[in-house]
Amino acid sequence: MKNVKIHDKEFELFITYEKIRSIVEEMSEKMNNDFKDKNPLFLCILNGSFMFAAEIFKRISLLDAEISFIKLASYSGTHTTGSVKQLIGLNEDLTGRTVIVLEDIVDSGITIVNTIEQIKAKNPADIKIATLLLKPDALQVKVQLDYIGLEIPNDFIVGYGLDYDGRGRNLIDIYKVTEKK
Numbered sequence: 204m205k206n207v208k209i210h211d212k213e214f215e216l217f218i219t220y221e222k223i224r225s226i227v228e229e230m231s232e233k234m235n236n237d238f239k240d241k242n243p244l245f246l247c248i249l250n251g252s253f254m255f256a257a258e259i260f261k262r263i264s265l266l267d268a269e270i271s272f273i274k275l276a277s278y279s280g281t282h283t284t285g286s287v288k289q290l291i292g293l294n295e296d297l298t299g300r301t302v303i304v305l306e307d308i309v310d311s312g313i314t315i316v317n318t319i320e321q322i323k324a325k326n327p328a329d330i331k332i333a334t335l336l337l338k339p340d341a342l343q344v345k346v347q348l349d350y351i352g353l354e355i356p357n358d359f360i361v362g363y364g365l366d367y368d369g370r371g372r373n374l375i376d377i378y379k380v381t382e383k384k
Contacts, residue, residue, distance in 0.1 A: 207378055209359075209370045214361055214378035218353070221362060223335070223377070226352040227255070231262035234303065234348065237331075242267030243301040246293070249274040250372065251307040254364035255335045259305055270348060271295050273318070297325035306334040307363060307364050309348060310341040310357070319346075336360075336377075 207214050243265065247256035249272050260270050274291050302322055307316050315332060322330050327331030333350035340357040361367045371378070 204374075204376075207371070207374065209361060209367045212359075212367060213381045215251075215260075215381050216376055217358075217360060217379040218355075218377040220363070220375045222353075224258070224381070226335065227258045228262065230350050230352060231259050234259070234333070235262075235264050238265055238268075238301060238303070241301045243266070243303050244268075244271070244295060244297065245270040245303045245305055246322070247272045247305045248307070248314070250356075251364045251366065252305050252335075254372075255307050256305040259333070269295075293321060293325065295325075297322060298329040299326070299328045301329045301331065302327045303331045303333055306332065308336040308338065308360075309334045309346065310338040310342040312342045312346045314346075315346050316344050330335075366367075 205216050216339075243255065245260055245263070245268060247253060247270060256270065258307050266288075271293070304315070304322070305316060306315055306318075309332075315334075317331070319330055331349040332347065332354075334348055335352040337348065337351050337354045338357050339354055358379040359367070360377050360379045361371035362377040365377065366372045
């Protein structure tokens with residue numbers, strides 16, 4: 204599909220699944236090399252990262268790798284709320300573990316900084332951040348990102364797990380809004 208309408212907004216094709224798959228394959232290969240002698244815990248931030256996390260994790264060849272999930276909310280409609288609400292928490296023992304956070308998009312940086320602080324309190328050996336997308340122009344806080352799939356402009360996007368008020372997550376490609384309201 205070249206264009207989609209979700210709720211009251213029109214979106215146009217922005218990033219194809221083929222491009223996403225290429226990014227994920229490259230990132231997974233690097234992670235397999237970087238963590239070959241470790242037993243990392245991959246931590247998926249729900250809801251938006253579920254597709255990205257699944258694509259990454261099925262390409263991880265490390266036999267000791269595990270995956271877990273936390274659910275956070277920081278968006279209302281097309282705008283960040285500026286605060287992060289934890290809906291499902293982290294229950295694993297992270298003491299001495301390498302934790303690789305899988306995030307769909309880093310825009311303001313507030314969610315990822317909040318997540319890092321929660322993880323640090325559980326005494327991991329190391330924390331690495333992998334994001335499919337980064338909006339450098341939207342960053343409000345400084346954050347160290349270890350794996351960045353693609354830098355994009357500060358447009359509102361949907362698809363591949365990203366949503367507009369709960370809709371559009373199921374789109375395999377990523378679309379950007381064409382109208383500003």
